[in-house]
Amino acid sequence: QVQLVESGGSLVKPGGSLRLSCAASGFTFSDYYMTWIRQAPGKGLEWVSYISGRAATPYYADSVKGRFTISRDNSKKLMFLQMDSLRADDTAVYYCARGGNWPTYHFDYWGQGTLVTVSS
């Protein structure tokens, strides 16, 4: 069965960096776009970034462009989110999800989320 497991969330100071990981299993990883979505405490969902199956093309929300970098290792079925120049408003639960673009435009599987807290 499809499983997504995020890791790497922690408390970090403003201006700091953090790298999140998403481990996938149960499907042909390279066939799918993979997406990061975040949810600030008490707030709604926000699309952050996604990357094509062959890692050819990443896309970012304006709010993180230039600070976050998405990548993937298809041989290890891993996706990453390198987060630099972190700000307080980056504090959120970060979910990885399968899909977002062809062939699956919706997010059909989600991880349990990992909490990132940016605070001094």
Place this chain on the structure above:
Amino acid sequence: QSALTQPASVSGSPGQSITISCTGSNSDIGGYDYVSWYQQYPGKAPKVMIYDVSNRPSGVSNRFSGSKSGNTASLTISGLQAEDEADYYCSSYSSTNTRVFGGGTKLTVL
């Protein structure tokens, strides 16, 4: 990348039907049939309920249905049940090859 517009809250009594609207623009909802809806319980990951405007994933109750007219998509839940009380989010593909979510709607079953 403006968020889609949803009502903050809706409510209904058991057995009734409710509809949640999601309004965007020609650049997202109006331009593509890639609208999806997600249900989220407190402290849990979201779950897809409707995809590609009106398709229901396997295992989702047929009490959930989706539609679209112009720049507005809608999620209808019929035969409301207590277990339907949750937050609901719409999402759409966008012309900039990005994705956008609605602000979320809290459904209360009276």
